[in-house]
Amino acid sequence: MGQMALHAQPGLDSFAAAGGDPLALSREGWGALLQSWGWERFHGFQAFRALHRRHLASWDEAREVPRRLREQLENRLPIIWPVIDERFISGDGTVRSLLRLKDGEHVEAVFLPDEVFEGPAGLKRRRTTLCISSQAGCPVNCQFCLTALLGLRRNLGAGEIAGQVLTLVHEHGLRRGTGPCDRLNVVYMGMGEPMLNYEAVMQSVRLLCDDEGLALPPRRVTISTAGIVEKIRRFGTEPVRPRLAISLNASSEDQRQALMPIHRGQGGFAALLAAAREFPLAKRERLTFEYVLLAGINDTDADAGRLLQLLQGIRAKVNLIPWNQGPELSWQTPSPERVQGFQARLLAGGLPAFVRRPRGLDVFAACGQLSRRRAGAYTINMQSP
Ligand code: SF4
Known part of the structure; x- marks a missing residue:
C-alpha cells in the first residue's frame, strides 16, 4: 500500500x-x-x-x-469493538458500563434511558442519552472529579470513541430508525477532556454523524470541555459542529483556579468568556455552562450573582449539578433548598437554569468511580449483573 x-x-x-x-x-x-x-x-x-x-x-x-x-x-483489518467487561444497572434504568479496549485499557460509558420530554405540539417524546469517554483517565486535575485521580492513561482513537456509542446502541437495541427511543443524544462527558484529544474526537463525531452510518444530527451531540480556549475557537469553525458545553463550576478567578487548576493557564475568565461570547451559535442555540454545586464552596447567592455577571451578553443556559457524594473526595452536597435558591437567583436574573436530576446514584454515579474501583482504590460490595 x-x-x-x-x-x-x-x-x-x-x-x-x-x-x-x-x-x-x-x-x-x-x-x-x-x-x-x-x-x-x-x-x-x-x-x-x-x-x-x-x-x-x-x-x-x-x-x-x-x-x-x-x-x-x-x-x-479485523473488527475489534470495545467489549463491555462490567455492567451496573441502576434502579432508575441507568446502565454504567466499563468497556475494555483492544489493548486492555478501560473506559466508562453510560446509558441514560427514556427521559420523557415535551416534543412539538405538546407531544410526549422519549429521549435516550449516551455519555462516552474521550480519554482513558484525564490530565486535567479538576478537584471534584474522580477521573482526575487516574491521571491520563492515554488518548482514545476515533474508532474507540465512536465504538463506545455503536457498542451501546447495539447493546440497548437503539438501532437507527427503530428501537425504543425517539431521540438519541450523545454527550462527551465521560472520562477525559475531549478538547485535549481534538482530532480523534472530531473524527469520531464525523463518523457518528455520517448519513450512511448512525446518522446522528450534530445538534444531538454535545462536547463538554473544562475550557481549552484555543480549541473552543477552532471548534466553532468545524463544518460538522456539535453543541458545546463549558464546565464552569465557579464564580470567581480564585475559586475556579482552586477547583480547576487549568484555569489560569488558559487565560482565566477573560479568555474563556471571550471565546464563549464569540462562539458562532446557530439560531435558537444556547451555549451550555455546567456548574457543579459544592456546599459552602460555590453555592451561595453571591456566587449566583457573580455568575450572572460573568455570563452577561452570552446566549447561555446553565445546568446545575448538585455534587454527587462518592468515595475519596470530601465535598458536600448542597441541600435541595440551597440548590433551588441558587437556581431561582439565576432565573430571576434572566438566565435559563436547569437542575440536572441525579441518575444512577446506586451504581457508582461519579465518572471515574468504576475505574478507580477497578484500579483497587476501594472496594464496593456490588455485583455486576
Ligand atoms: S471533570 Fe472532565 S476535564 Fe476535569 S478531570 Fe474530570 S474528566 Fe478531566
Missing part, C-alpha cells in the same frame, strides 16, 4: 493515526482504501455501512461484500 498516496485521501490520516483501526476510517477513507487494494469505491462504502450502521461482529457477516474481499478484510 502506498502510504504517500493514502495520506492524500480524506479520512486516511486519522486511520493511520489510530493504528489502522477500521472503526476510525471515514466513508470516503474506506472508498479510497479499497480502491488502493484494487476494489471499487462503493465496496468501501459497503464496508463503512456494515460497521457503522449494522455493527457487524466480523467481516464474515457482511454478505453484501464479495467473499474474497471479506477474507482480505478479515486478515488485514
